[in-house]
Amino acid sequence: MQKRILVTGGAGFIGSEFVREGVRRGYSLIVVDKLTYAGDIERLKEVSGRYRFYKVDICYKRKIKEIFKQEKPQVVVHFAAQTHVDRSICNAQPFVNTNIQGTQVLLDVAKECAIERFVHISSDEVYGEIKEGRFSEDSPLAPNNPYSATKASADLFIKAYIRTYNFPAIIVRASNNYGPWQHPEKFIPVLIYNALKGRRVPVYGEGINRREWLYVSDCVRAIYLIMEKGILGEIYNISSGIEKSNIELAHFVLQILGKGRSLIQFVKDRPGHDIRYALDWSKISKLGWKPEMDFERGLNKTVKWYKDHIDWLQSRIASSKRAR
Numbered sequence: 401m402q403k404r405i406l407v408t409g410g411a412g413f414i415g416s417e418f419v420r421e422g423v424r425r426g427y428s429l430i431v432v433d434k435l436t437y438a439g440d441i442e443r444l445k446e447v448s449g450r451y452r453f454y455k456v457d458i459c460y461k462r463k464i465k466e467i468f469k470q471e472k473p474q475v476v477v478h479f480a481a482q483t484h485v486d487r488s489i490c491n492a493q494p495f496v497n498t499n500i501q502g503t504q505v506l507l508d509v510a511k512e513c514a515i516e517r518f519v520h521i522s523s524d525e526v527y528g529e530i531k532e533g534r535f536s537e538d539s540p541l542a543p544n545n546p547y548s549a550t551k552a553s554a555d556l557f558i559k560a561y562i563r564t565y566n567f568p569a570i571i572v573r574a575s576n577n578y579g580p581w582q583h584p585e586k587f588i589p590v591l592i593y594n595a596l597k598g599r600r601v602p603v604y605g606e607g608i609n610r611r612e613w614l615y616v617s618d619c620v621r622a623i624y625l626i627m628e629k630g631i632l633g634e635i636y637n638i639s640s641g642i643e644k645s646n647i648e649l650a651h652f653v654l655q656i657l658g659k660g661r662s663l664i665q666f667v668k669d670r671p672g673h674d675i676r677y678a679l680d681w682s683k684i685s686k687l688g689w690k691p692e693m694d695f696e697r698g699l700n701k702t703v704k705w706y707k708d709h710i711d712w713l714q715s716r717i718a719s720s721k722r723a724r
């Protein structure tokens with residue numbers, strides 16, 4: 401019998417890839433998602449009817465408890481979060497509510513229900529910026545924006561529950577993901593959408609900020625491996641080593657779409673913008689994982705997907721404007 405996995409944020413970008421893949425792998429999946437402006441059940445249409453769904457806010461403890469009692473999950477994989485750095489700079493409150501308080505609610509309920517494993521999805525951003533070299537799992541937390549501060553706080557709660565209650569958790573810290581179904585407020589979909597429409601393509605500052613890019617299905621394969629074989633109490637970095645500056649990325653996308661670089665518009669930099677993130681992922685490689693998608697193929701696939709799903713992009717842009 402395959403395990404029952406409760407997935408929070410399963411209607412989001414990475415969570416939905418995890419659910420689609422979990423259905424393929426034969427897991428029994430329970431999705432809990434508030435369906436904020438960033439959540440969309442459409443992402444799960446390919447596996448419709450093959451998972452159970454609860455439209456619930458993770459901060460709502462009574463409801464979360466009821467779901468755990470009803471569904472008796474053995475494993476929790478926790479993706480649900482407010483995820484857009486720019487929004488956190490405008491208003492940090494929803495980030496504190498979901499990313500810290502919501503995580504703490506889940507931890508308490510999972511603890512009461514004697515869950516076997518709790519996999520918490522965190523971010524490379526919790527380490528802050530690094531000018532040279534790479535962060536290992538032992539590097540100190542030094543978040544620089546409200547989003548990453550809330551993610552780092554959640555990580556500290558997880559660590560505290562592991563130590564205090566012997567809580568069976570694992571923390572996963574992933575680098576920037578890209579691929580199909582990402583919300584059009586994020587950098588790569590913004591580039592593609594604007595370029596497709598012949599509009600100016602915004603790039604922060606001088607475009608020199610560097611990130612590592614991980615294809616979403618590679619990320620999800622790593623999360624399954626950690627869920628199945630990772631050591632409880634440990635932290636695992638996941639990344640690709642594919643490091644690009646924002647301006648390089650903009651050039652790649654424009655080239656794929658056959659558009660000129662004149663579309664690029666440098667805009668006022670994000671306050672506190674971290675210059676570079678880079679992760680050492682040798683620990684998870686010892687479990688037998690490595691990224692499979694090379695950057696050129698991944699980006700071409702991604703651009704094609706958005707071209708074929710321009711209506712979805714437009715509908716997400718419209719619904720997030722309404723949610724503002």
Ligand SMILES: NC(=O)c1ccc[n+]([C@@H]2O[C@H](COP(=O)([O-])OP(=O)(O)OC[C@H]3O[C@@H](n4cnc5c(N)ncnc54)[C@H](O)[C@@H]3O)[C@@H](O)[C@H]2O)c1
Pocket residue numbers: 408409410411412413414415432433434435436437438439440456457458459478479480481482483484498502521522523524551573574575576577578583
């Ligand atoms: N996308 C990346 O590049 C990246 C990189 C590293 C880590 N992460 C982490 O991975 C996780 C998933 O990221 P994503 O890009 O898929 O995010 P996303 O914004 O696409 O999806 C988040 C999902 O969580 C749901 N949600 C938000 N608040 C909720 C609440 N209070 N209760 C229930 N559901 C709620 C939303 O409806 C949405 O479906 C996040 O924890 C994020 O911090 C993302």
